[in-house]
Amino acid sequence: MQKSKFNRAIIIVLDSVGVGELPDAYKYGDKGSNTLANTAKAVRGLKLPNFQKLGFGNIIDVEGVEPSRTPLTSFGKMAEKSAGKDTTTGHWELMGLHLPNPFPVYPNGFPKEVIDEFEKKIGRKILCNKPASGTEIIKKLGEKHVKTGYPIVYTSADSVFQIAAHKEVVSLNELYKMCEIARNILRGKHSVCRVIARPFTGKPGSFVRTSERRDYSVKPPGKTVLDYAIDAGLKVFAVGKISEIFVNQGITEVVHIDNNMDGVDKTLAYMDKKDKGIIFTNLVDFDMLWGHRNNPEGYAKGLEDVDKRIPEIIENLKPNDILIFTADHGCDPTTPNTDHSREYVPLLVYGERIKPGVNLGIRKSFSDLGKTVAELMGFKALVEGESFAEIIVI
Incomplete structure (x- = not known):
C-alpha cells in the first residue's frame, strides 16, 4: 500500500459480542447461538443509534438496529480459524496467532x-x-x-x-x-x-x-502483531485485561479498569495523551456480568451504554487514526448454558481516511484484523491473516 501510514489504531474488543454461530458450532454445543441477535430478540429490540450509523445492522439482522443506507464504516464479520472459543484464543488470533489445537478442558474437575x-x-x-x-x-x-x-x-x-x-x-x-x-x-x-x-x-x-x-x-507461543509493532518502534497501550491475555508480551503500558465505562474513560485518556501506537481495549462486562449469567437485559443495557459513548470516542479521533470495534467470541445470554459460544465476531472499521460503506463480507480469520492494522500502520508483521487495507483506505 503506497499511501501514507496511519499513526494510531484504537481497537475496542466488545468481549463476547458474537454475531452468529460458526459452521462448526455444533461441535462445541453452540448450535443456534447468536449473542447480538438473540439478545435483541429477548429484549424486543436494541436501541443502538450510534452503532446503527456505524453499520452494526448491516452485518447481520438485529431487531431494533436497522441496516444503514450509508454506514460510516467498512464492515463485515470474521470467522475463528483456531480451535476453541475462549478469550485467549480469540485475542491471540485477532493479533495474528492461530492455535490448531484447543486448550485442555476438565468437565469432571482437575485430576x-x-x-x-x-x-x-x-x-x-x-x-x-x-x-x-x-x-x-x-x-x-x-x-x-x-x-x-x-x-x-x-x-x-x-x-x-x-x-x-x-x-x-x-x-x-x-x-x-x-x-x-x-x-x-x-x-x-x-x-x-x-x-x-x-x-x-x-x-x-x-x-x-x-x-x-x-x-x-499461558504465554503466546509466537510473536503477535503487538510484538512486531514494538519492534517497529511503536508503543502498545493495553486497557483492561489485554495485558493479562498476552502475559504482557508485546505491551508497553498497562491500565486496569473497573468496568466498561471505566474502560471507555481510560481509552479516551490514552487517546488524549498518546499520538502514536496501538490502543488495545477489552470491555469485559458483556462476558463477565451478563453473558455468563444469562442476563440479556443487562447485556442490552451494556450495549446501549457503550453506544452512548461512541460520539465521544469519534470526536477524539485524529485524521490518521483507525477505530475498530470487534469481539473475541460469543457468550449468548439466551441459551440454556452459561458458557462461551463459537460465533463469528463483528468488524467495524472507522476513520477519516477509511472508506465508508465497504462490505468486507466474511473474513476467514480474526487475524485479518491484525494483518490489516500492521499494513495500515506501515510495519511488517509475519503473522497469519489476509490484509484488507487496500480496499478500505481513501
Missing part, C-alpha cells in the same frame, strides 16, 4: 495429581473441584470457605482453573500467589488457558465478586 500438588504447595485443602457458575458456587460454598479457609477451586466449559476466596479470609496478595502457584503447576498436558483469581466479599446470602479479578494466561 488428583494436580489438586494434590496444589494443596501441598498452598498448605490448605480446597473446596469444589468441578465445573460451576462463579456466582452460584460462592453462594453454595462461600460460608464453608469462610469457616475453613479452604479456597474454592472450580472450572467451566472453558479452559480455566478458577480460585475464589473471600478477601477477609484470604488476602488479595495471598490469592494472587495461589494463582501463580497453580500457573506453575498447570504446564504440559495440563496447560490450561487461564488461571483466574476470583475475590469476593460480603456475608452469607449476599456474597459478591469484586472487580479485583486477575487472569494468569
